[in-house]
Amino acid sequence: MVRTYETTFIVNPQADDATIDRQVRAVTDLITGNGGEIVHEDRIGTRRMAYEVAGLTQGFYASIIHKSETSVLPQLDRHFKLEEPYIRYMTIVYEGDIERLKGDRDQAPERAARPTGKPETKPETKPEAKPEAKAEEKTEAKAEEKTEPEPEKEATVTKSEAPRAGEADTVEATAETPAESEESDKTKQPPADEEL
Amino acid sequence: MPPFGGRRRRKICRFCEHKISYIDFKDERMLSRFVTERGKIVPRRVSGTCAKHQRLLTQAIKRSRQMAIMAFESESFR
Numbered sequence: 190m191v192r193t194y195e196t197t198f199i200v201n202p203q204a205d206d207a208t209i210d211r212q213v214r215a216v217t218d219l220i221t222g223n224g225g226e227i228v229h230e231d232r233i234g235t236r237r238m239a240y241e242v243a244g245l246t247q248g249f250y251a252s253i254i255h256k257s258e259t260s261v262l263p264q265l266d267r268h269f270k271l272e273e274p275y276i277r278y279m280t281i282v283y284e285g286d287i288e289r290l291k292g293d294r295d296q297a298p299e300r301a302a303r304p305t306g307k308p309e310t311k312p313e314t315k316p317e318a319k320p321e322a323k324a325e326e327k328t329e330a331k332a333e334e335k336t337e338p339e340p341e342k343e344a345t346v347t348k349s350e351a352p353r354a355g356e357a358d359t360v361e362a363t364a365e366t367p368a369e370s371e372e373s374d375k376t377k378q379p380p381a382d383e384e385l
Numbered sequence: 386m387p388p389f390g391g392r393r394r395r396k397i398c399r400f401c402e403h404k405i406s407y408i409d410f411k412d413e414r415m416l417s418r419f420v421t422e423r424g425k426i427v428p429r430r431v432s433g434t435c436a437k438h439q440r441l442l443t444q445a446i447k448r449s450r451q452m453a454i455m456a457f458e459s460e461s462f463r
Contacts, residue, residue, distance in 0.1 A: 197411070197452060233411070238453035248453070252411065277452055285407035 193228065193256050193287060196220075196265060198278040199248035202235040212274050213251050219268055225257025229290040243276050254283050254290060396433025400441075408441045410448035413455055420446065424459040 200212050217227055233250035242248065262280055269278040400408070410416070419427050419434070419442055426446055429439040449455040 199452070239450075239456035240453055242453055250411075250452075279448065279452055281448065285409070 190259055191256055192259065193254065193283045194262070194280050195252060195254045195283040196278065196280045197250070197252045198269060199238075199242070199250055199276040201243075201245065201274045201276060202247050202249040203245075204274060208274075209249055212272075215272075216251075216265070216268070217253060219264060220253065220255045220257055220261060223257065223261045223264060225255045225261055227253060227255050228287055229254040245276065248276055254287070398433060398435040398438055400438040401435055405438075408438070408445040410445040410452070411454060412445075413449065416442070416446055416449055416455060420455065422459060424456050 196216065198216065200209055202209070204212075213230075213232060217230065220227060229252075231252045231254075233252065235247055235249050238246060238248050265280060266278075269275045399405075408416075419432055421427060426443055429436065432439075434442060446455060450457050
């Protein structure tokens with residue numbers, strides 16, 4: 190009977206990349222050699238384990254989703270038990286969406302090429318120079334109140350840097366109102382007894 | 386019913402809301418939301434999960450514990 194299984198295993202990460210690759214391929218060859226079909230292969234990579242296993246705190250995780258006969262399972266168990274580099278293994282019946290995995294399979298090489306743990310650096314955008322030039326122009330023309338869609342952001346920046354006299358008064362005025370509002374709120378707040 | 390007798394918004398099962406039928410045991414980030422600081426599984430009356438998804442969630446958490454993706458018990462509480 191053919192079923193879809195997911196085999197997840199942990200390999201000792203202290204070995205070379207070539208050795209780890211060989212160990213993962215040994216599992217896939219075992220599956221395909223017994224008439225199975227590999228649906229999705231995911232090499233998650235080296236990650237820290239939640240607890241110590243076989244004296245190791247890190248392990249190389251790999252997951253293989255395959256369609257194979259039930260007779261493959263005892264062979265897989267035997268392979269994992271006898272070979273040394275496999276720390277943990279587990280095979281379950283996969284109940285997820287296989288078609289979605291096939292779409293991810295095309296992205297697997299790109300995901301493997303992505304460096305782990307490093308933030309993706311955003312490319313520098315050229316238009317950054319233009320707003321700076323516009324900000325310089327706006328600082329020169331502060332007296333003129335120009336309303337434009339793009340420079341509005343720079344205009345707010347320039348205002349914070351060099352506030353005008355009129356705006357300072359408004360800031361102070363707004364500062365006063367919260368105190369007044371607090372007093373008004375105190376009068377409006379119901380007594381504690383009424384809340385219960 | 387909450388003890389104070391006040392109204393409390395009914396929690397919606399996150400998995401039913403997003404129509405998730407399969408919970409991956411390798412997704413530690415998602416599973417850790419349903420586990421306490423000590424590593425214990427949160428009951429569904431607290432998380433708002435429906436019965437069906439709570440069973441799937443419990444199964445996924447136990448599998449992830451077996452594969453050392455999640456801890457059985459958090460070390461900070463020892």
